Amino acid sequence: MLDPRRLQALHAVATTGSVKEAAAALGYSSSAISQQISALERETSSVLLEPAGRGVRPTPAGELLSQHAERIFEQLAQAESELIALNAGQLGSLRLASFASAGAALVPPALAQVRAELPALEVTLRNADPEDALALLRRGLVDVALIELHGPPDEHEDGLAYHFLLPDPYRLLLPKGHRLATRDVVRLADAREETWVDLRLHKGCCRVEAHAAFERAGFTPHWVAEADDYSPAQGFVAAGLGLALLPSLALGVLRADVVVRPLTPDNEPRRDVYAVTRSALTGTTAVQSILAALTASAQRVH
Incomplete structure (x- = not known):
């Protein structure tokens, strides 16, 4: 697999036409950039740069890799931007499952609150018995399940996190x-x-x-x-x-x-009514928002 750091060095040299300028742009020494290019040439069994006056220019193989590198870094930048938006609740979805009576009494005001806080978040709700809701949660098909329990939950079961509502x-x-x-x-x-x-x-x-x-x-x-x-x-x-x-x-x-x-x-x-999520999701903005909204809704009902 090609090393992204070497592709970055190649793209910088191909763009600037100079190892020195590429090094300055990336914050490396010229020798470090040259070493990255040499390693990439060995890795690809290709000559990637050739002299051009006082600078260098990419060979056809170098131009091909440089173009791919540009698209790769654009996608990485987009992924980083979308991840930031996802973590902020400005992108993505929130999937809930709830038994009928909780869905009627607790969920509507909670969803209204989440929609007001995170209008770009796509929220879906399905009705499910508690056992089915937990099964969907464990399979990754929903993010939060509202269930009823008679007695305390097993807090360490299957990596699930239980939040008591009322x-x-x-x-x-x-x-x-x-x-x-x-x-x-x-x-x-x-x-x-x-x-x-x-x-x-x-x-x-x-x-x-x-x-x-x-x-x-x-x-x-x-x-x-x-x-x-x-x-x-x-x-x-x-x-x-x-x-x-x-x-x-x-x-x-x-x-x-x-x-x-x-x-x-x-x-x-x-x-007892609980909102359950997977432990890996407890820190996400979307799940934190719905848990806070469900808690507020439960306090109004109770």
């Missing part, structure tokens, strides 16, 4: 006029005789956390309906089919015919 306690959803709606705080055990609406999107640790609350309350819920999402769950509750446990972030838009009540602290299921 706790998200589950709330009890009741139809308006329900006997428990008159209370400011509800003991889950007092709802043991009620029917319940299950949510299919409560999977994995979310389902375990919610069902553990029923076990602590001393009863197994009588499921009468299953909802695919939070909005139809509200509809089932409003119709009086049953009660439901929903995380707070899922209650940003609430029907007028339902009531939300907190559970007693001794038996309140909760999830």
